[in-house]
Amino acid sequence: MRPAAASAVLGLALAVGAPTVWALTRPEAAAGIPVEQALPAPAASSGASPLPALPAPTTRSSRPTEVRPAPAPARISVPALGVAAPVDAVGIADDGQMELPEDVSRVGWYRFGPEPGAGGSAVLAGHVDDREQGPGALLPLRDAAVGDEVTVTDVAGTVTRWRVVSRELITKQVLPVERIFARDGAPRLTLITCGGPFLPEYRSYRDNVVVVAEPAP
Amino acid sequence: MTSLRTLGSVAGAAAVVGGLVLVATPATAADTATVSIIHGVPNTPVDVYVNGEELLPDFQPGTLTDPLQLPAGEYDLAIFPAGADPASTQPVMKADDVTLPAGADATVVAHLTAEGTPVLTPFVNDLSPVPAGQARVSVRHVAAAPPVDVRADGTPVAQGLTNADEATLNVPAGSISADVVLAGSDTVVIGPADLTLAEGTSSVVYAWGSEEAGYDLAVQSFSGMHSMPAGVPGGSAGLAGGSSLSLVTAFSAAGLALAGAGAFRLARSRG
Numbered sequence: 001m002r003p004a005a006a007s008a009v010l011g012l013a014l015a016v017g018a019p020t021v022w023a024l025t026r027p028e029a030a031a032g033i034p035v036e037q038a039l040p041a042p043a044a045s046s047g048a049s050p051l052p053a054l055p056a057p058t059t060r061s062s063r064p065t066e067v068r069p070a071p072a073p074a075r076i077s078v079p080a081l082g083v084a085a086p087v088d089a090v091g092i093a094d095d096g097q098m099e100l101p102e103d104v105s106r107v108g109w110y111r112f113g114p115e116p117g118a119g120g121s122a123v124l125a126g127h128v129d130d131r132e133q134g135p136g137a138l139l140p141l142r143d144a145a146v147g148d149e150v151t152v153t154d155v156a157g158t159v160t161r162w163r164v165v166s167r168e169l170i171t172k173q174v175l176p177v178e179r180i181f182a183r184d185g186a187p188r189l190t191l192i193t194c195g196g197p198f199l200p201e202y203r204s205y206r207d208n209v210v211v212v213a214e215p216a217p
Numbered sequence: 218m219t220s221l222r223t224l225g226s227v228a229g230a231a232a233v234v235g236g237l238v239l240v241a242t243p244a245t246a247a248d249t250a251t252v253s254i255i256h257g258v259p260n261t262p263v264d265v266y267v268n269g270e271e272l273l274p275d276f277q278p279g280t281l282t283d284p285l286q287l288p289a290g291e292y293d294l295a296i297f298p299a300g301a302d303p304a305s306t307q308p309v310m311k312a313d314d315v316t317l318p319a320g321a322d323a324t325v326v327a328h329l330t331a332e333g334t335p336v337l338t339p340f341v342n343d344l345s346p347v348p349a350g351q352a353r354v355s356v357r358h359v360a361a362a363p364p365v366d367v368r369a370d371g372t373p374v375a376q377g378l379t380n381a382d383e384a385t386l387n388v389p390a391g392s393i394s395a396d397v398v399l400a401g402s403d404t405v406v407i408g409p410a411d412l413t414l415a416e417g418t419s420s421v422v423y424a425w426g427s428e429e430a431g432y433d434l435a436v437q438s439f440s441g442m443h444s445m446p447a448g449v450p451g452g453s454a455g456l457a458g459g460s461s462l463s464l465v466t467a468f469s470a471a472g473l474a475l476a477g478a479g480a481f482r483l484a485r486s487r488g
Contacts, residue, residue: 004486008479014472057273057282062255062423062435067413091390091416092350096447112350112390112416112443128452139457177445198455205452 031167032146036176038166038212039121040185070115071154076107076124076191078140080148085137087124087152100127104136113181116152117160117215120183124152125192128205138193141167144211150189162189162213169196169207180210189213250289250317255281255437257328257359257423258335259430262299263309267292275299281324281437289319294337296327312337324437328359329427331380338381342439344419347387349444352414354422355385360407361427364400369393376400390416395434397424407432417443 032038077084090099090108100108107126109115116122126138150162170176180190189212196207254265256278265273273282276299296310297303310327317323322342330336340357347353356367358378367375367384370393375384377400396408407424414420419439426432 002483002486004479004482006479008476008483011472011474011476011479015469015476016472018469018472054267054270054272055285055287057254057285059273059276059280059282062257062279062281062437064410064412064434064436066411067415092446093450096349098446098449100449100451110446123449125449125451127450129454129456130452131454134454135456136452138451142457172448175448177448181445183443192449192451194450194452195457198452198457200455203453204450205455205457208449208451 029169031144032164033166035166035168035170035210035212036179038214039176039179039188039190040119040182041179070118071156071158072111073109073116073122073124073152074155075153076150078144078148078150078191080145081140081143083137083140085126098123098125100125104128104130104133107137110181113183114187115154116162116189117187119187120185121180121188121190121212122152123181123190123192128194128209131203136193138191138209141191141193141209141211142169142195144191149216150191150213152189160189161216163216164211164213166210166212168210170210171196171207172205175208175210187215248289248319249286250319251284251322252287252317253282253284253324253437255324255326255423255435257326257425257435258309259329259426261309261335263296263327264299264301264303266295266297266303266308269293269295269303271303279433279435281435284322287317289317289321291316294325296335296337310335310337312339315339322439324421326357326359326423328381328423328425329361331361331363333361333427336381340383340421342419342421343385344439344442346444347417347419347442349446350390350416351387352390352416353385353387353419353442354412354414355383355419356422356424357383358424360424360432362399362406362424362432365397365406365424366400366402367422367424368396368398388414390414395422397432397434407434410434412436415440417441 072089073087076087085107087107087109088101089111091111093099098110104127107124110123114120114122127136128139129135144164144167146164148164152160191211193209194205195209196205198205256276259278263276265276291314294312295308297306297308322344324340326338356375358380364377364379366373378384392413394409395412397406398404421437423435425435
């Protein structure tokens with residue numbers, strides 16, 4: 001075959017093949033059960049139980065009590081994905097969103113919600129990448145599979161083990177924050193980063209990658 | 218809700234307060250009001266009577282009840298010295314026709330006026346949502362004392378607060394050192410005391426007591442008013458997801474160019 005014909009065939013193969021291979025090999029947008037199903041439902045409002053005419057009151061001291069905070073998470077690892085990162089306690093950014101560590105190699109724990117293992121959804125999140133720093137610690141989350149083990153070690157050295165039950169790509173505007181940041185219900189570990197199409201005009205991704213894990217049996 | 222507040226201080230045994238519209242007899246939580254009682258009259262253990270029935274015997278100064286769910290409606294409250302016979306004893310404090318509207322959350326405070334007379338003052342608790350990252354703090358002056366300023370870490374957060382009055386504000390969650398000074402002065406009356414203002418909660422801080430018995434702070438905590446973060450940011454480079462698509466497009470375009478060039482040369486070599 002002459003070189004011109006060969007290059008025409010090769011070129012066509014590349015033109016058709018590249019999108020085909022990409023479409024076949026890109027990770028599925030979701031794995032496991034839906035995120036909203038994996039997370040604890042919001043607590044029902046107090047039941048409509050009949051009241052006794054005069055309840056028996058309990059009393060307590062009105063002195064200020066000292067609140068001893070539970071140990072904060074210090075490290076997270078997902079061996080199957082090669083994720084191993086230090087964890088910082090974070091709060092709320094000025095724009096009302098969850099604060100994240102500036103350093104994309106670190107992961108933030110929402111300190112106003114439960115710590116991993118307590119009732120409700122403990123949220124660990126990190127930047128997926130940064131223009132200067134490159135890929136972030138949680139970039140591999142988009143490949144998380146059901147059954148992947150996640151371990152979290154707190155500052156006291158206590159380890160909690162979790163298994164992924166759900167991964168989903170959710171448009172940021174409809175992120176179910178009431179579920180994701182729930183402070184009661186069964187213990188869940190929720191890992192979040194960015195994903196989906198990159199929107200250069202906003203210098204931001206369209207979606208959040210949300211991975212929910214349950215306590216490992 | 219605020220109408221409850223207008224009931225104000227109910228001083229003395231004979232005081233009768235004009236009630237509001239009576240709410241229909243309730244049976245379920247939807248028609249209930251939540252009430253707590255806090256005792257801030259020094260050295261006076263008491264029995265609490267509601268509608269002539271004993272609710273709480275031997276209620277000690279410096280303690281408070283957990284929130285009580287009561288059917289909405291009107292209540293007569295009477296406070297007697299602990300162990301006294303209500304049939305033959307004058308109440309120390311009394312408030313008649315206190316209206317508890319459905320859904321209200323109130324704290325009834327047994328305390329001293331600025332002049333030292335025992336009174337009952339109902340306060341409405343603000344349990345509206347607290348912005349994410351913040352805590353609500355209310356300070357209530359219920360001590361036999363002149364107007365005061367309440368300071369957090371040395372900065373006044375409530376100034377010129379008078380007896381039976383309150384100030385409420387939202388602050389960043391965290392720990393503060395609180396003290397109470399005579400209004401406009403640096404004369405510390407109470408504290409300093411370390412207070413933990415947990416995110417999404419409301420702490421109601423009472424300055425109570427008297428000069429003879431001493432002053433102290435009392436704290437009542439409410440939780441569950443937290444708000445959620447608006448979202449989760451994360452990522453500015455386009456290295457994940459989006460970039461692989463542009464890489465695919467580039468490969469595909471290069472393939473098309475290569476094919477085009479090949480076809481062009483093929484056509485020319487035949488022509």
